[in-house]
Amino acid sequence: MIELEKVDKAYARPGAAPVEALRDVSLGIGRGELIAIVGASGSGKSTLLNVLGLLDVPTRGAYRLDGADVSALDPEAQARLRNERIGFVFQAFRLLPRASALENVELPLLYSDRPRTNGLARAALEGVGLADRVHHRPAELSGGQQQRVAIARALVNGPDLLLADEPTGNLDLRSALEILAIFQRLQADGRTIVVVTHDAAVAAHCGRIARLEVGRIVSDAPVSAPRDAAAALRDLPLDIAAQPAQASQAGREAP
Amino acid sequence: MKTLPLLKGSLRTLAQHKVRSFFVTLGCLVGVAALTWVVAIGRGAERKILTTVRQNVGASAIIVASGGGLMAGGARTDAGRLTADEVQAIADALPAVEIWEPLQTLDEAPVRRGEATALTRVVGSSERGERAWGRGVTRGEWFDAPAVARSARVALIGETTARELFGAEDPVGAEILVGNVPLRVVGVLEPFGTDAHGMDRDAELVVPISTLMRRIMNVDSLAGAKLLVADPDRVEETAVEVRRMLRERHALPPERADDFHLITPAQIERMVGRARAVLFVFLPLVAAVALLAGGAVAASLMLLSVAERRGEIGLRRAVGARARDIALQIVLETAAMTLLGGAAGAALGCAGALAIAGKFGLDVAAPWGAALLGLALSTAIGVAAGAIPARRAAALHPVEALR
Numbered sequence: 001m002i003e004l005e006k007v008d009k010a011y012a013r014p015g016a017a018p019v020e021a022l023r024d025v026s027l028g029i030g031r032g033e034l035i036a037i038v039g040a041s042g043s044g045k046s047t048l049l050n051v052l053g054l055l056d057v058p059t060r061g062a063y064r065l066d067g068a069d070v071s072a073l074d075p076e077a078q079a080r081l082r083n084e085r086i087g088f089v090f091q092a093f094r095l096l097p098r099a100s101a102l103e104n105v106e107l108p109l110l111y112s113d114r115p116r117t118n119g120l121a122r123a124a125l126e127g128v129g130l131a132d133r134v135h136h137r138p139a140e141l142s143g144g145q146q147q148r149v150a151i152a153r154a155l156v157n158g159p160d161l162l163l164a165d166e167p168t169g170n171l172d173l174r175s176a177l178e179i180l181a182i183f184q185r186l187q188a189d190g191r192t193i194v195v196v197t198h199d200a201a202v203a204a205h206c207g208r209i210a211r212l213e214v215g216r217i218v219s220d221a222p223v224s225a226p227r228d229a230a231a232a233l234r235d236l237p238l239d240i241a242a243q244p245a246q247a248s249q250a251g252r253e254a255p
Numbered sequence: 256m257k258t259l260p261l262l263k264g265s266l267r268t269l270a271q272h273k274v275r276s277f278f279v280t281l282g283c284l285v286g287v288a289a290l291t292w293v294v295a296i297g298r299g300a301e302r303k304i305l306t307t308v309r310q311n312v313g314a315s316a317i318i319v320a321s322g323g324g325l326m327a328g329g330a331r332t333d334a335g336r337l338t339a340d341e342v343q344a345i346a347d348a349l350p351a352v353e354i355w356e357p358l359q360t361l362d363e364a365p366v367r368r369g370e371a372t373a374l375t376r377v378v379g380s381s382e383r384g385e386r387a388w389g390r391g392v393t394r395g396e397w398f399d400a401p402a403v404a405r406s407a408r409v410a411l412i413g414e415t416t417a418r419e420l421f422g423a424e425d426p427v428g429a430e431i432l433v434g435n436v437p438l439r440v441v442g443v444l445e446p447f448g449t450d451a452h453g454m455d456r457d458a459e460l461v462v463p464i465s466t467l468m469r470r471i472m473n474v475d476s477l478a479g480a481k482l483l484v485a486d487p488d489r490v491e492e493t494a495v496e497v498r499r500m501l502r503e504r505h506a507l508p509p510e511r512a513d514d515f516h517l518i519t520p521a522q523i524e525r526m527v528g529r530a531r532a533v534l535f536v537f538l539p540l541v542a543a544v545a546l547l548a549g550g551a552v553a554a555s556l557m558l559l560s561v562a563e564r565r566g567e568i569g570l571r572r573a574v575g576a577r578a579r580d581i582a583l584q585i586v587l588e589t590a591a592m593t594l595l596g597g598a599a600g601a602a603l604g605c606a607g608a609l610a611i612a613g614k615f616g617l618d619v620a621a622p623w624g625a626a627l628l629g630l631a632l633s634t635a636i637g638v639a640a641g642a643i644p645a646r647r648a649a650a651l652h653p654v655e656a657l658r
Contacts, residue, residue, distance in 0.1 A: 055573060055653045076577050083575020090657075094570045098271050108574040110260050153574070 001192055002029040002052065002161070007061035009047050009215075021047040022058070023215040029194065031160070034187040034226075036203035037196045039212035045196045046165060048212065052194060053086055053163045054078040065161075083111050087154025091166035093146045095138040095153075101125060102134040105153045112157055124152035128182060144175025151182060162186065162193045168202055174236060180205045180229035205229050258583070265588040269595075272560070276592050279556050282549015283596030283636065284603065287629030290542035291604025292611075294625035297534040299608075299617030304527055315487040317494045318358075318518040319501070320479040336476035337515060339464070345500050351484050351493045356380065356387035357464045358479035361472055366420065366460065367432040373419040376459040377433060379467035387481060395427045395442025398463050406465040410438040413457040414446050436470050438462065487520075494519045543632075549593065550636040557589050557644035561651075568648055569656030582645040589641030590634050597633025601626035 009022035021044045029035055039045050050056040051063060054070060063071040070081060095104045105121040125134055128148040138146050147167060154162055164183070168176035183193050184205065195206060203209045205227045210220040269276045321337035339357055346355040359379040366373050382400045385391045398409050410431065417426045426440045438460075447456035468474050482497065484490045494517050501515055561568070568581055605621050612619035 050654050053573070055657070079572070079575050079577040082573060088573045094566065094657075096567060096570075098267070106260075107571070110264070111571070111575040111577070111580055157575075 001031040001066055002027070003062075003064040003067075004028075004051070004058075005062045005064070007051065007058040007063065009044075009051060009056065010059045021215055022051070025061070025215070025217055027210065027217060027220070029192060031192055032187060032190045033208060034183060034193045034195070034206045035208045035210060036206040037194060037210050037212060038198060038200070038203050040198065042214075043212040044215040045198075045212055047215075049163050049165055049194065049196050052161075053088060054082050079111070080113075083108055084157055085159045085161055087151075087157070087159040087162045089147070089150050089154050089162065089164035089167045091169040093138070093143075093150045093170070095146055095149055097138055100135045100137055101130060101141065101149045101152075104138070104149055105156050107153060108157045114157075120156050121152070124156040125149070127155065128152045142175070143171050144178055147171060147175065147179055148182070151179070155186075160191055162191055164193065164195045166197055166199075167195060168197070168199065174233070176202070177229045177233045177236065181233055184226075184229055258587075261580075261584055262587055262591070265584060265591050268588055269592055275556050275560065276595075279549070279553040279589070279592040280596035280599065282552050283546060283593040283633040284549075284600040286542045286545035286549055287597045287600030287626075287633055288604040288607065289545055289600075290539055290629045290632075291601050291622050291625045292607045293534070293538040293542065295605065295608030295619050295622040296611060296617065297531065297538070298622065299612050299619040301527060301531050301534075302618050304530070305524070315484045315490050316520070317482045317484065317490060317497060318479060319482065319497065320358075320516040320518065321477060322514065322516065337479065338476055341501070341504050342477065342480040342482075344504075345497055346482060348500065349493060349496055351486065351489045351496075353483045353485040354383045354387055355483065356383055356481045357477050358481060359464060359467055359472070359474070359477055361467065364433050364460075364471070366416065368420040368429065371420045373416050373458075375413070375416045376454075377467060377471060378459055378461045379464035380461050381464055384461065387483060390445050390447060392442035393445055394425070395440070398441060403463040403465055406469050407463055408436065408438045408466065408470070409441045409463065411442045411444050411461040412440050413444045413459045413461075415455055415458040416460060417443060419458075433460065433462075433471055436466075438466075490519055491521055542629075546632055546636050549596065549633070550640040553589050553593055553637060553640035554643055557585060557641060558647065560588075561585065561644045561648040565651065565656045568651055569653050569658075572651075572653035572656065578649040581651075582649040585645035585648050586638055586641035589644070590637030593633045593637030593640065594630065597630045600633070601629050604629070 004025055004027040007022055007025045008020065010018040010020045012018050025044075025048065027048075037045050037048060047056065051058055051071075054073075057071050061071075062069050065081070065085070070078070073081070095101075096107070099107075102121055102125065105124050106117075109117040109120060122131075122134060125131060128151050130145060130148055130152065133141060133145060133149075136145075138149070141149065147170075151167075162183070167183075168179055171179065180202065183195065187193055187207070195202065197203055204223065206223060207226050208220070208222045211218050319337065319342065342355055342357065346352045357379060361377040363374050364377045366375050381387075382398060382403050385397045391397065392411060395411070397411065398407060401407075402409055410433070412420075412426050412431075420426065420431065421429065427442065429440050431438055431440060444457070444459075444461060462471070464477075468477075482493070484493050498513065498517055502513065505514055507514065571581060571584075572578075605626065608619050608622065611617070
């Protein structure tokens with residue numbers, strides 16, 4: 001589905017040598033893959049994600065999406081592709097603070113040409129388990145819930161490619177596992193997901209790990225047995241401090 | 256791209272930044288309020304002037320003033336003379352002229368009755384004065400044609416002058432001295448009050464025109480004449496005739512200007528129109544300055560807002576907004592604010608105009624045109640002021656904005 005061929009990306013700096021963020025990157029990603037891009041900060045992970053998300057264009061090389069070269073498209077066509085086929089998830093969630101969860105999720109529909117969008121946002125929120133939080137503002141939601149709103153926003157237009165930049169970086173373990181479980185479920189549904197992370201535990205939930213160092217891919221290998229986030233979530237002991245109501249109930253039922 | 260939800264979002268953004276929105280709104284509010292207020296008051300004042308002028312001149316009167324100057328300058332003594340005989344001849348030759356009335360006034364004359372003295376205007380009039388001015392007497396009688404013919408020593412007295420000279424006594428039949436000319440009071444004028452120039456029209460004497468000219472002023476020409484035309488629709492064509500005949504009588508060659516001046520109702524309306532042009536050009540300029548200032552405030556505050564909302568702009572780009580969608584959003588936000596200010600200003604201006612109108616007895620109608628113009632102007636200014644920040648927002652690189 002995605003084919004990067006000998007992609008270079010250099011940033012011009014006034015009065016200094018350009019920064020070469022990506023060098024000779026060739027990468028193929030098949031439909032339905034869940035792939036982690038790992039590497040130290042400054043290794044070019046985010047640049048790679050920006051190129052894949054059509055937010056930035058390569059300096060050299062080709063980017064083919066389903067066989068069509070999209071790196072040469074004009075900005076309007078790229079904006080349309082971002083709207084229809086690509087969803088973004090950010091580390092800092094990037095929700096509009098004064099809008100409700102539902103209004104945040106509706107944002108991409110604003111820029112869509114689809115004639116009927118009624119109910120899509122609500123359905124997307126239901127899909128991430130937030131049917132009872134549609135009118136809450138981001139400040140009234142936990143970090144995990146905010147990231148789920150952001151995922152619903154990324155999915156509302158039914159894209160087949162999901163790009164996530166450190167999606168669990170700001171979350172506790174339980175919330176992180178919830179997000180990863182959603183990603184694994186989406187993968188099972190046939191969506192292609194690229195997760196940029198520096199966290200080996202997150203990468204271990206993916207089917208494939210590509211490692212970047214100073215702008216080059218230095219290793220790219222499938223994961224023999226990816227961890228199951230849903231199962232890990234079931235095995236996670238209930239956090240007594242975080243879940244007081246359930247904890248006390250559990251205590252009463254204990255023999 | 257859906258404009259309506261985008262507009263909804265813009266309005267919400269405004270509601271969230273109330274202080275900023277208020278200041279952007281303020282300039283347009285002041286500008287449009289000034290505009291509607293000025294137009295409303297101006298219209299009311301114009302109507303008031305027109306009504307009083309029409310009261311004095313009448314809708315069907317032609318004033319002939321001797322001398323070629325404009326009405327405001329008064330008659331020039333060295334210019335052509337106007338005699339009662341030639342006005343009479345013109346009035347006789349033109350059947351459209353119903354009656355005519357000579358104009359000659361002594362502005363301030365000392366009037367005595369025994370020990371009591373007063374300063375009054377002395378107005379010359381014909382026996383037709385009652386009809387020509389629409390002002391009669393409350394006691395006694397208006398002097399008749401023979402009295403005018405023989406320059407009778409008679410006078411009609413206004414109530415203010417009567418009070419000054421006679422107190423509560425009945426002045427009719429009494430003798431008064433204008434300068435050293437003895438006159439007998441034969442009637443009391445209907446009270447008039449104050450005219451458009453603020454003059455007390457009850458502090459005057461009306462005497463036969465011949466008496467004023469020969470016995471009191473010692474002049475043999477008129478300051479002017481008032482011709483009443485029976486059919487108001489024929490006033491202007493009659494004025495053309497009067498002018499032609501006067502030029503002929505004064506033997507003026509074509510290259511020379513008139514040595515008299517005609518004032519017709521149409522001309523008065525033109526004069527009022529000139530006064531209105533001042534009101535309607537200069538005062539709106541003041542409003543325009545306020546609007547421009549409002550636009551400048553809007554532009555700078557929106558620039559600030561764009562800088563503040565880089566992240567939001569980046570996010571919108573990431574989820575599919577094109578550069579022009581971002582630009583449109585910023586322009587919509589700015590225009591919504593200035594339009595809001597314009598609407599509030601129009602309402603405020605109308606309310607203010609009505610309040611002032613009540614106080615000064617002006618007949619003020621709601622200035623719909625001015626209000627609409629104000630709304631259109633404030634919207635246009637919003638669009639113009641939004642253009643610069645919009646261009647800057649649209650030019651932001653999505654990756655830069657998301658950083």
